[in-house]
Amino acid sequence: MTLNGSTIAFLVAPEGVEQVELTEPWTAVEEAGGTPVLVSTDPGQVQGFHHLDKADTFPVDATADVLTHDEYDGLVLPGGVANPDFLRTVPAAVSFAKGFVDAGKPVAVICHGPWTLIEADVVRGRTLTSWPSLQTDLRNAGARWVDEEVVVCTAGPGPLVSSRRPDDLPAFTAAMAEHF
Template sequence: MLDGKTIAFLVAPEGVEQVELTEPWKAVKQAGGTPRLVSTEPGRIQAFNHLDKADTFVVDATVDDVDAGSFDGLVLPGGVANPDLLRTVPKAVAFARAFFDAGKPVAAICHAPWTLVEADVVRGRTLTSWPSVATDLRNAGATWVDKEVVVCTAGLNMLVTSRKPDDLKAFCQAAMDAFGS
């Protein structure tokens, strides 16, 4: 259970894969936690169903206004454009890295590990991701495996990763376990 825990969901203003945002969000709420949408810009973010525009979601805070100390864990949803945009914003990269520095659990799915590569926190860890991210992870010093979900406890924090929307059930369960520990 996540009673009293607040989980940050870091997303770019455009390009997040909707189901990779909404399913973990629901899982946090069902576990008794409070999800908060953090982005690089205020207002609303535009989600996508693969390449098609989907719903928009209200941003709770920007990376300029929060720090990792205000949260108990971090979810990095995928989508191709989402992490590609996040990794170009130094404050977003620093926000993600701060969870590792503080030993807090992080969950990343699909292309989201690109943000972690930029944050230089994957070296010596075992992860999974969308297959096209594998070379980037290996080049950053990670071990990449093709599994539904990987829970890596190397380093100070727990890192949960999955490959794609089909893995969401396992991803959400492993993430809630990590956030609840």
């Protein structure tokens, strides 16, 4: 499966993204012929983490406050606890993510990433998986939570691909490439 030049936005906070949940899907997009774009709330760089330890930094390509979903073919929301916890407090980031779902564009989300979608109020009636501690949040937001390696939900305007943790990345990236 190829992405045939599709442009995929990766929305991350300035600090706290789980590095492997950014870099492995990023590489999968590139290998499938797509163009990944790093979108954040602030210009400059984002700080990756290996769980709680600082890892590499990555240059930001664009900021969410000046973009819309119209400029991209899909969205990836990596996890890490701090990353989506910060994003859900920034209206421009929440609006950016919501735009993809409302437009029926594919969205891939892993680990704690669904917090941004919960804040955007776009998980109601959808089936997702996530890091286990988010299951109550997802259920309270109207989603059906399941404990599976990868879930592809097509009950909505566009495909929503979700996974639980870094160990699920091979299945996550495969499903993501198939549905983007």
